Amino acid sequence: MIIKIFRPLWSYDVQKTEEWLASMAQKGYELIRINRLTRYFYFQQGEPKAANYRIVFDKVPNQSLSKGLLNFGWTKVLQSGKWVVTMNRLPLEQIRALPDREGIVKHNKKIMYIFMGILIYLMVALLNVILISTIALSVSKSGHFNVFNGPFGFIPATALGLSIILCIFTVYSLITLNKTNQRLTGEFIQPNKQNGQGTSPLKDRLSKNEEKRLKSSGQLVLKWKIGWMYSPDRLEEWLEGMEEKGYNLYSVGKTGTAFYFKKGKPRKMCYCADLQNTADTNYFNIHTDSGWICLYHSSSWSQKWVLWGQEYVPGKAKPQIYSDKLNHLKLARRIALTYSAMFLPLTILYMYIIGLNVRLSTYSNLDRLQIINMILYAILILMFGSYVSRTWLYYNRLRKHHQ
Numbered sequence: 001m002i003i004k005i006f007r008p009l010w011s012y013d014v015q016k017t018e019e020w021l022a023s024m025a026q027k028g029y030e031l032i033r034i035n036r037l038t039r040y041f042y043f044q045q046g047e048p049k050a051a052n053y054r055i056v057f058d059k060v061p062n063q064s065l066s067k068g069l070l071n072f073g074w075t076k077v078l079q080s081g082k083w084v085v086t087m088n089r090l091p092l093e094q095i096r097a098l099p100d101r102e103g104i105v106k107h108n109k110k111i112m113y114i115f116m117g118i119l120i121y122l123m124v125a126l127l128n129v130i131l132i133s134t135i136a137l138s139v140s141k142s143g144h145f146n147v148f149n150g151p152f153g154f155i156p157a158t159a160l161g162l163s164i165i166l167c168i169f170t171v172y173s174l175i176t177l178n179k180t181n182q183r184l185t186g187e188f189i190q191p192n193k194q195n196g197q198g199t200s201p202l203k204d205r206l207s208k209n210e211e212k213r214l215k216s217s218g219q220l221v222l223k224w225k226i227g228w229m230y231s232p233d234r235l236e237e238w239l240e241g242m243e244e245k246g247y248n249l250y251s252v253g254k255t256g257t258a259f260y261f262k263k264g265k266p267r268k269m270c271y272c273a274d275l276q277n278t279a280d281t282n283y284f285n286i287h288t289d290s291g292w293i294c295l296y297h298s299s300s301w302s303q304k305w306v307l308w309g310q311e312y313v314p315g316k317a318k319p320q321i322y323s324d325k326l327n328h329l330k331l332a333r334r335i336a337l338t339y340s341a342m343f344l345p346l347t348i349l350y351m352y353i354i355g356l357n358v359r360l361s362t363y364s365n366l367d368r369l370q371i372i373n374m375i376l377y378a379i380l381i382l383m384f385g386s387y388v389s390r391t392w393l394y395y396n397r398l399r400k401h402h403q
Helices: 014-026 067-071 102-139 154-195 208-217 232-244 281-289 325-361 368-402
Strands: 002-006 029-035 040-045 052-057 074-080 083-088 220-224 247-252 258-263 269-276 293-297 304-311
Touching: 014 029, 014 052, 014 154, 029 074, 029 083, 052 102, 067 074, 102 154, 102 325, 208 220, 232 247, 232 269, 232 368, 247 293, 269 325, 281 293, 325 368
Parallel strands: none
Antiparallel strands: 002 040, 029 040, 052 083, 074 083, 220 258, 247 258, 269 304, 293 304
């Protein structure tokens, strides 16, 4: 007997879908087909069997599994478009190799960029509605108006309702896909902890009680560096300077802005703040095998900052992650372009809104709320403008250094 089950958002959380497929296999339902358009899963009823499923996203159509995966018991169940479902009958603790998740992470990021564009469009549309409503109220003699009255009042009401539904779905999609990417990324970051990833340069990690004692005695010092990603070279110089003063970096907070130092002996450390669109298994393995320790990696969906550190002997050559000057300059340029694309449109939008308010003030006096909004927009313009300028100053400093 064949049954079908509707799973509309199954690709939003592939790990949950895999667990569901495994539970269906234990009930005797074997997956035979997926319809990506209708979002239906088709199962053939048979004997209950234990199975581990792994879903991957492969751009190459009809590509067979690698010999390594086949040797560890993985088989290809089916492929629907670029989605591939694999299965392994071995217990999870006996499986030594897993299919790669990088394709899903990249695919989810593309979808998130689309949803982010939709969200920005909705925000801009909302701001325009607010501005138009403000202008209409200012010129209305009665002091109020209602666009929902009249024979065509259902049109703005329907548009408003659909916009609210789309906005809620967009926010839900961004949050869900971001959490999924964090978990998937954690699958290939976690194994690197045995090689030093996620640890401090200190050989022994202190207990929480010992950390509290050192904090109260002043031996464990907290320093804040907010916005360092707009000029990462300044952060690297600052960390290396702290090490030379005897303040050894112990750990970095989850947000990447809190740095904990343990008072010790001066030492020579090299730090490198690296920006990656996708930090995969090979990326961490290459650097950890070269002696680098990953001290921090951000959980942002749009880009992933990774802070590396390595101790070296005074008098010897300073270790470098980017030995090629051209690659280093490309990284700096990518940082500047990334943050310019993020903040310049918002800066232009806020300048446009301030300009509209200034024009509106020629027709009627601005109320207190409008004045406060203009001040807030001006502050945001200065903030975002400083972020963009700092990234391009960083690029120019690096270019002059390599000339």
